[in-house]
Amino acid sequence: MGQRLFNAIGYTGEDVLERYIINHIDDEGEFLSSLYRNTNLKLINPRMASGQIQGRFLKMLTKMIQPKMVLEIGTFTAYSTICIAEGLPKGGLIHTVEINDELEPFIKKWINRSGYRDRIELHIGDALKLVPNLGETFDMVFIDGDKREYPKYYSKFFEYVKSGGYIVADNTLWNGNVIDPERYLDRHTVSIMRFNDLVAADKRVEVVIIPLRDGISIIRKK
Secondary structure (H helix, E strand, O other): OOHHHHHHOOOOHHHHHHHHHHOOOOOOHHHHHHHHHHHHHHOOOHHHOOHHHHHHHHHHHHHHHOOOEEEEEOOOOOHHHHHHHHHOOOOOEEEEEEOOHHHHHHHHHHHHHOOOHHHEEEEEOOHHHHHHHOOOOEEEEEEOOOHHHHHHHHHHHHHHEEEEEEEEEEOOOHHHHHHOHHHOOOHHHHHHHHHHHHHHOOOOEEEEEEOOOOOEEEEEEO
16 A cells, blocks of 8 residues: 555555554553543543553563662553553552642542552652652663653663663654754753763663653662
């Protein structure tokens, strides 16, 4: 099927490719599908939820890393939280931090129904203030919070990542705005660019950026 026909029926090549990927990866299951649907029906900015492709990626990555202790910055509706929890080894735990207290009832409802309640600890508040009080070090940190705070997250939480541990950061291509000079004055874009520059210059880590959805950086602490 050619691009002209894709456009005629209202689909872009990117839409079709995404559908192809979805049809050739593990299914997200009825529970996560329902969570994603409810996120879209009941909340603003539903695109903030990971969705099937990124969710299956996070589960697979977690299974590969086998972290015992995970930190997530930015819970939103707990879609990514539950995907990471699915991939945790026996005895593994994820501390997830959400700053928006209005989301707490929604988050708790879905975590409690997920079957992974014993693997998830929810914290409501500012991660920059909360995390130092947890008294934990982490094998894996997933950053998906306020984009304006990415450089602070990296600097603040680096010491809590174990040697050989991973920092996974979402949205590091920021819809392509990182290479668009017209968006350089946008605070979110500037902060993402600063984060990417900070990581690239840091000799204590290895990093790769994967152009999945909005860009995911995988950073390994040496």
